[in-house]
Amino acid sequence: MTPEDTMRLLVALRSRGVTNMRVLTAMEQVDRARFVSPTFAARAFEDVPLPVASGQTISQPSVVGLMTQALDPQPRDKVLEVGTGTGYQAAILSKLARRVYTVERHRALTRLARVNHAALGLTNITQITGDGSHGLEEQAPFDRILVTAAAEDTPGPLLAQLRIGGSMVLPVGVSDHVQTLIKVTRTADGYEYDELSPVRFVPLVEGVEHD
Template structure:
C-alpha cells in the first residue's frame, strides 16, 4: 500500500526545504495537507512529485514548490486574512488555511469550485470560504486582506485586487504573456497609491480571465 505520509514528508524535506523554503508556517502547513485528496484517483500516487498535475476544465494543480514560494512570499501569519484568486483543486487554499485565520478563495469554473468545496468539507477545513465568480473583481466585502495570491497570469495586477490590500499587504501574482515569459511578482502596498514590486523569478501559469483582468 502506498505510503502517502512518507511521500509527503519526503516532498517537504527534499523539494521544499531542500530548495530553500524556510518559513516554519509554510513547511508545517504543507506537512499537514494531504495533497493526494486534491487530485483524481489515478494520480494519487503522483501527488507528491514536484510538478503540476492535470485537473478538470483543462487546469492544473500547481507544483508544490511554486505553492510554497508564493505562500512564503505572502508572509501569511496565524492572524492573517487571505484572498486567493483561482482555487483550482483547492490545494493551495487548504495549505493557507492551516496557517491563516481566514481564507477566501474564488474560482471561475463551477465544476472546480464545487469539487474544492467538497474537499474542504471532507477535511473539515472550516476557515475557508469559496465563491464561484470572476476573480478579477476580488471579494471587496471580505477585505481588506493581509495577502492576496493570484494563481493565473495577467499583463498587470487588477486594480480591484490592489485596492483590497491592507497597507503593508502583499499581492503575489504572475505577470506576463500566456505564450511568452512570465515572472512571479510580489507587490507590497506602501500607501493608497504606492506599491513596491519585486520579481521572484520565472514561472508559467494559465491566463487570468475576467472583466477586470
C-alpha cells in the first residue's frame, strides 16, 4: 500500500462519514489488496465492491468503515463476524477488539481468509466454516456481532448470543434492492433497534458449502 493509496482511501472514507479515528487507523493498517484477487489488485483502494472467490464480493471500504464505526468494538471485546469472505472485515476488527471469531459457509473462503490473516500476523482471529445464521453458541456471549449478509429479519440465535449491553450491526431486507443497515443493542429489558442507512448485501444463506 503506497502513501498515495492510503491517502486516497482515507479521503474516500471520511467523505462518506467514517470519522472514528480508531476505525480509520485500523483500516489504514490493513492492506485491502491482499484480500482481492490479483485481477483486481489495481482497484483495491477504490471505494467499490469487488468480486472474490465462490461467487461472493468484498464490500466497498466505506461500507466496511461505516459498519465497523457503528459496531464500535472496544479493546477488550469478543466479536463474532458472520460472513468471513476473504477476511478483510475480520482483519480490521482484529485491530480493534481482543478476539474475533468469524464464520463462513464456503470452505474455500475460510481457507483463503486463514492464509490472508496468517500472512499479516493476525493471531487473534479464529476462522470457522459453518452456518453463521446459527452463530457460535460455544463461544457466546459476544460483546459485538457483525453480519455481512442480509437476513429478512434479525436471526434469533444471534440475538440470544449477544451479551447484555452488547450490540449487533447487520443488514436486513426482503430483497436485493430493499435493505437497511440496523444496529441492535441488548438491554436488561430486551432489544433496542436503530436504523442506520440503506445498503445492498448478498443474502444470508443457511447451510455450508463444501467447495
